[in-house]
Amino acid sequence: MPAFFFRKGRFMYTVYILECQDGTYYTGITNRLNTRLKQHQLGKASKYTRARLPVRLVYQEAAIDKSHALKREIEVKSWPRTKKQKLIDTYVGEPVDE
Numbered sequence: 657m658p659a660f661f662f663r664k665g666r667f668m669y670t671v672y673i674l675e676c677q678d679g680t681y682y683t684g685i686t687n688r689l690n691t692r693l694k695q696h697q698l699g700k701a702s703k704y705t706r707a708r709l710p711v712r713l714v715y716q717e718a719a720i721d722k723s724h725a726l727k728r729e730i731e732v733k734s735w736p737r738t739k740k741q742k743l744i745d746t747y748v749g750e751p752v753d754e
Contacts (some may be wrong), residue, residue: 669725671698671732673715673744676708681740683732685725714745 666706670689672697673683682705686692695701696711705711719725 658708669719669722671717671725671728672713673732674705674711674738676705676711678708680708681710681714681737681744682711683729684738685719685722685729689713689721715744726734 664725669685669687671683671685672689672692674684674693676682682696682702684692692701693713694737696705699706711719717728719728727735735743
């Protein structure tokens with residue numbers, strides 16, 4: 657795993673966006689992205705995604721700590737769909753390996 661995903665021996669937080677089966681977006685945070693994605697796919701992560709399976713990861717970004725991740729999550733959730741789509745369209749990353 658890249659070193660920037662660790663901080664003082666702990667996983668960094670990630671803000672992520674999933675695209676649900678019905679085309680809607682779900683934004684969340686986690687410090688173990690692959691584990692969280694598996695939980696979403698199994699219907700064990702959130703009521704919202706459970707009813708809209710399958711889901712796929714369309715965006716992720718690292719945050720320096722939980723506080724920054726929560727603030728960014730709130731910011732992204734407040735955006736209209738068109739602004740989220742622009743963010744997703746500019747994304748050129750790869751999923752985090754745990």
